[in-house]
Structures are given as C-alpha cells and as structure tokens.
Amino acid sequence: MRDFFMTDEDRSFRSEIRDFLARELAPVADAIERDQDWEAVKRVVRALGQAGYMKLMFSDLYAGNLSKPGLTHAAMLSEEAAYLNYAFETTIATALSCAFPLHAFARPEIRERYLTPILEGDAIGSICMTEPNVGSDSAGMETRVRFDQQTREWVIDGFKRYISNATKSDVYIVWGISDPDVAPQKGMTAIAVPATTPGISFPRTYDFMGRRGCVVGEVTFDNVRVPEENLLGEENSGFRIMLSAFNFERVILGGSGLGVARSAFDIARDHAQSRVSFGQKLGQKQLIWDMIAEMSWRIDAAELLTYRAAKMYDSGLDGKDLMREAGQCKLVASETAVFCSDRTVQILGGDGVTRQYGRAEQIYRDARALPIVGGSSEMAKYLIAAREMPTLKPNL
Template sequence: MSTTTQSTEDVKQASFKKEKKSLPSFMKAAFSGRIDHKLIFPFPEPSSEEMEEMDSFLQELDKFCKQNINASKIDEESKIPQEVLDGLAELGIFSLTAPEEYDGLGVSNVFFCRFLGLISRHCASVSTTCGAHLSIGSKGLHIFGTEEQKRKYIPGIISGETIAAFCLTEPQAGSDAHSIRTTARLSEDGKHFILNGEKIYITNGAFANFFTVFAKIASENEEESGFTAFIVTRDLGGVTSGKEEKKLGLKGSSTTPIFFNDVKVPVENVLGERGKGFKIAMEILNLGRLGLAAACAGGVKRLVNEAIRQASERKQFGSSLSSFGLIQKKLARMGSLCFAMNSAVLLTAGLADSKEVDVSIESAICKIFTTESTWEIVNETVQIFGGNGFIADFELERALRDTRVNMIFEGTNEILRLFIALTGIKDFGNYLKNVGKALNKPLQSMDVIIDYLSTKVIRSIAKEKFDNVESLLSSETKVVEKYIALLNHVAEKHIKMYKKDIIHQQFLLERMANMAMYIYVLVACISRIDTQMKNGKTAEDLEHDLACVRIFSEIAKEKLEYNYNGINSNYDDSITKVSNHLCENQQYPFKVWG
C-alpha cells in the first residue's frame, strides 16, 4: 500500500471507528441513505417452545388480573392493594427480567413486551408499578452490576421483598440529565460516597427500598464531575420519601420525591464504571421506552374493543353506528394504528433480543409513535361513545387521565424527537466531516473522494431498494425507498449548511425525526406481512392485515410528505415571532378592538 495515498477503506475505518465499536442500526443506516435489509427481515418470530411458554404464562396472568384487579377501585382509592402485589409476586412476575443464573426467569424482550401489554389492559397503575420495578428500576443491576451486587440484591427483587425505583429526574434537571445537582463525595477513608440531593417524580417512591441513583462525583475543590450510577438501599439511612404527588392519572401508582441526606453509600455500590452514568442511564431508558411502548400498544387494544362494541350496539336513525362511514373511518384508523404500533414494538423487541442491533433510535420511535397513537385512539373512543364518553361511569375518563402522561414519561416526546434526529445524523456527519478533510488534500485522499462521488452518483440515478419483498407490498416499499433517499438528502444538505449549529435547528430536527418515525413504523408493517407470506400465508389469508397496512401506508405517506415539504416551505419565522411576542408580554396580547 502506498504511504502517500490513503485507501478508501482506511478512511472509512477512521470515519466510522466509533460505529465499528457499536452495533448496527436500521435507522442510522437510513439517515445515511442505506437500506440495511437484513436487519429487519425476516420479522422476529419466537420459537414454538417460547410461544407456548409465553401463552401459558400470560393466560394465567390474565386469569389472575380478571379475578383480582379492580382498576376503578384502585383509581378511587389511589392505592394498589398489597394482596395484588403479593399475588403477582407468587405468579413470578417480579422475576421476569432477572437473569436465569440468579434464579430469575430471564425472559426475552418480546415476552416482556407482551406481558406489559396484557397487564396494561387491566390496569395502567399496576402496569406502571410493575414496569418501574422490572424495567428501569432493576435493569441497571442486571446489565451493569457486578457478580457480588447481583448475588446480593437480585433475590429480594425477584421475591418482591425488594421493590426497585429509578432516580434520575430532579427539580432543576428533567430531560437535561447533565444538569443534575445530586452529588456523591468520597469519604476521607475512601470507603463510602456521601450522597446528597433530591430526586422527583419517582415511581414506587413511597415503598421502594432499592434505588438506581445518578449523581455527580464531587472533588475536593467542590467542582462536580463524573456522572455516575449508584445502588442505594433504604437501609443505608438518610433516604426518605416525600409525600405522594396528587396526579391527574395513574393514581394507584406511587409517585414521590426522594431525598438523600448524607447517605453513606459503600464504594462497592457504584454501578458500572465511575463517570459512565450517562451511558448507563441511556441504555436503561432505551429499554424503558420500549417497555412503555409495549404497554401502550397492548393496553390500547381494550379501548379499541370498547369502541367496536359501542359502535356495534349503539343505534342512531335506525342503524348501528358501525354502519356510518365516518365511524367506520375512525374504527379502521384505530385498528390500523394498533396494527402498526404492535408491528413496531415487536420488531424492535426482537432486534433487542438479538443483541446484535442498536435499537436506541428505534426504541425512541416506538415510544413517540405508540404514546401519541394511544392518545388519538383514546380521544376517538370517547368521541364514538358520545355523551356517555364524558361520564365517569364509563371509565373512559380514567383512560384519558392515565394515558396523558405517556407522552412525558421516559423523556418527553419533544426531547426524543431531537434525540432521534441528532443520533441519526451523528455517524453520517462524521463521515462527511472526513470527506471534507479529504477534499482539502485531494492528491493524498483521491480514493475517498472517488468513493464519495460514486456513491452520490449511484444514489442520484437509482435509490437503494429492498431485496426480495413480496410484490403485493410494492407500493408500500416504494414509499419507504423514496423517503429514505429524501431523508438522506435532507440530512446531508443541512449538515453541510449548519455544521455544529444543526443542534439548534429544532424545527428541522423535528421534521427529520418525524420522517424517520413513519419510515420505521411502515418498515415494521412491511416486514411483518412479508415474513408471514414467505412462511406460507396467502393474500387471502392476510386480506385484512394487508388492508391495515394499506391504511397505515397512506397515513405514513401523508405525514412524510408534510414533513419533507415543510423543510423548504414553512411558517417557522412566524412561529418564532409570535412565541417571542407572547413571552415578551407575559400574557395573551392581541386585542380585537382598540
């Protein structure tokens, strides 16, 4: 190899050295204009043995929930009866996510998502309590804990004697995790960290006794550094819960602040590496977002069923509501959104189970799409019920209250849209940066320039296409192919235009994230149907599934066109102008007269 000329492969390795250390991602590839077909085809399918195990377990759980969980009473009394939690523990619920080598069940992400979907149909408060314990509360221990930590704490977690909670959010640090003020100072003897601070909105806060806590390690000169995760237990002393928050919904779940006052945390209770807390928090939250998405995708089916029942039984003008075109439109859209939600969640869960794919963007997409679709479905169900939907006896008002927080949980949907776009363009931006360096030294880097230009020429002539997708899905695949190419075009154009300042272009980033979201969810639907057809299902067998995909494809295409067109033709300046005017006046300032 010449010492004066870098090969394309050498520069690619330099450009993507971070990517090579990380796992591939379908959506990261999509931002770069690539269709990584093998990542999402075939649609993940559990083995017959796991399917049988899942179905048997979930049938028992469903039976228990029907007999023991009274969601209305839990909401009215703002408390889950202890016998419900004890019964769930006896069923083995609290051992679901713990590794098998520590006597847990170690179920797959697909299994866990199905569990959350089922229990959410019975009671959102119970689902939230269990999810906080099994997912974000204890997942850090399972993934990053030492052998000693796992042996010490997992037995109590799976028996239900130990209830877990996740402590990240603070009064001054919501979605901005880097701004946390909770500190951990190493004691003089070097045996403990002295923990001080306050966390808010902690699910299970009133009765949890195991906390995954994030704090900044404080140095001797009072400078704070080293964002780190800690295992903190209530028996260490200095850990207190504030009073229960009076919430709009999820009233049966516990939500309190947690105060840490000179808590002596043994140095062996550091979770993972010191200074790596942000990475740990993000990995935990990736799985938490997928769990929340699963709860929405499964739980909302009950509302769809209620809407169907009401539309079928309620008569107006001598006909059932279900015979009216505008009601049919609502029901069909609700069913198609449900289909899409479940497709995206189960695809992402299957990818996570492979442990060979980075699902950080995909999990965030699932969280946004399912929470917003759930809100739409709840609202439309109330509409189908008419006046009865506004009456508390019909329980839809509880569904409205319980589901509203989903768009805030696990990172607000606004923040997650920025996360999706910025994460999606990061590796592509690094590649373009290295191409830019090559252009400054063309004689030494001609291979890199040729590779970049040839790639652009190829993509300008022919978009990347899916391999061997069933012809019945050709119109849907064309939508995805078209908008992956356009997403790549938008990303490249604006990375070059704004460079580092792109992080401040929130209107642009939102539109890119929305494009990514509808691309991925539509891809999940395509993969689901394509795999079923390759497994022997016919078009006749899948007649109604295909109709759902057709409807969702039209929804996705409309959203994709709107967001792409809005990048070049919009009223963003007016948004900024009116918002600034409102804030400057600190009130609504527009007068009709005078």
C-alpha cells in the same frame, strides 16, 4: 392477526401471561384505580415474582418454559398488564428498570441483596434521575455524589422528583454528579441506596390525573451514606449506565402504550357495534368508520415497531444501533394510546366521560402520561432524527 413478528412460542407465552393476569390482576384492577389499593398492587407483584415472570429479561436467572426469554416477552407482560391497569404496569416496569442496572452493573453481593428480592416479587425498586431542572436533559443534574475516603462510603446529597414507587420501594438507584469539573456525561455516578438508609426523606407524593394506584413522589437525599460496594459499575460511569437502560425502558413503554391503546380500541369497537343511533348501529356511520379504521392501523403500526425493536434487542443489538428503533416504538405507541383513548371517549359520548359507564375516562386520563414519561415524544423525535442525519447536531 396482529402478531406478525411472533413465533409459536411467543404466542403461547402471550396466552399464558394473559391468563395469569386475568386471574391475578383483573379482579383487583378496579380497587387499584378506585381506592389506590397498594396492598392489592403488592399481592400481584408477589404473584408475578413467584411465577418467575419478573425474570424474563435475565436469561441467566429465568427458569420458566421459554427457550429464549427476553425483551420481547417483557414487553408482552407490560402490554397485557397495561391493557388491564396502566398504573399497575408502571409499578412493575419501574421495578424492572431498577433491576436492569443491578443485574448488569452491581457487585455480586449487591445483586444478591437487592436484585433477588425484586425479581422474586418480595421487594420494589425505583430509579432516581429526574430533578426540578433535569428531565430529558441530564446535563443540569444537581445531585452530588462523593466518596468519603475515611469511612469508605459514598455520600449523596440531592433532590429527585417524579419518582415512581417513591415511599414504597426497598431500593433506589440514584444518579448524581461525582466530578463537577468535567462534562456531566463524564462525571456522573450511579449508586444503589436501600430505603432504610438514614437521610432519605419523602417531602410529598403527587396526585396525578391518571395512573391512580401507582405511587409517584419526591425523594430527598441529605448526607445519605452507603457502603463502597453499593457503587454500580465504576465511578463516573453513571451516564453510560443510564444510556444502557434507555433502550430497554423505551421498548417496555412501547408495550405499555400498545396495551392502553388496545384497551381503548376494544371499548370503542364494541360500542360502535352495539349502540343504535338514528335507527342504525353507530358503527355503520362513515365518521365512526373513519375513527375505528384509524385506531386499527395506528395500533398495528405501534405493534410492528414495538416488537421489531424488541426482537432486535433480543438478537444482540443495543446502544446507538437500537436508538432509532427504540425511539420510534416509544413515540408511535405512546401517541397511539393518546389518540385511541381520545377517539374512544368521542365515540362513547357522555358515557365516555362518566365513571359510572366504564373505563373509557380512566384510560383517557392514564394515556396522557405516556408521551411524557421515559423520554418525551419530542426527545424521541430528536433521537430518530439524530440517527437519520448523523453529520448534523440538532439544536435542542
């Protein structure tokens, strides 16, 4: 049994969400991958919202069967969705990453206007952090945010890229520098921007090698003006808001990586037990044993780290107290997804790189994004080392 950290209620929820996704997502997973069918994505998002699953992270809004819903169950949702289609999981994970700061930092009227439709499955959200010179290092952010005292509006000018759900979202959480005379960490502000605001444009969307069906692109903000109440938190508190979302995002990505790794492993294991080569089942050969064994222990390690971090978060730990554990789960789960997808293709041979023979090549393409998105593996190692050696400042 892999679910060491789980209660009976957790196990029951996993069975429930697995059955739900088997009904709603599995029948359209191929269309999302093959045709990049956004209408299919929206239908499943709507079904998740109507069933209440988009509210798992928000105990004050959740009305389902769980006595204590939380990140543990949101990670399960991500794991089971990514097992079937990682592109779809990216769409809902991004929407939840937008919902998280709205729930924690938006004014009541803004929460009602933008958060409620996302959680009910009627809207999609995005977060806008990454820029041409900003990935893991937010200090280089060039987007500017200023407050117009005469009109009582926030004005945003800047360019963001690699934005999941770009062109499809109903609301964007945008980070920009509001005080260029101080360190970026003390002069950054976050604003909720509805997609219909004049001045927003989408120069292009990207054609990725994997995660086909998840729309990712560029967003330009040219003199974009939104009302004063669209501010999240306080002016110049955007960096703190950003950090508060990171642990949540990394644990969710731990679930994503785990789902992708499990999907690859199941294909490899089934093939090793059925394919005959040189008069024996492929799985009887020592080199194949080695691959299957290593995939198995890596998946168990990823699961233990992911759900340890999720349970710690649900017990009330966050911020620097969870930075190491969240970094470890994201690092190990994402690297495990890449390892398992690579070994699965190797075990399948020619069938592994051919679309006509199943999903192995798709999973291989999908998995490669995981050590990059949501903070690279290198940044995860930095976070882990920074907690282990708090008296030193690593040289990035």
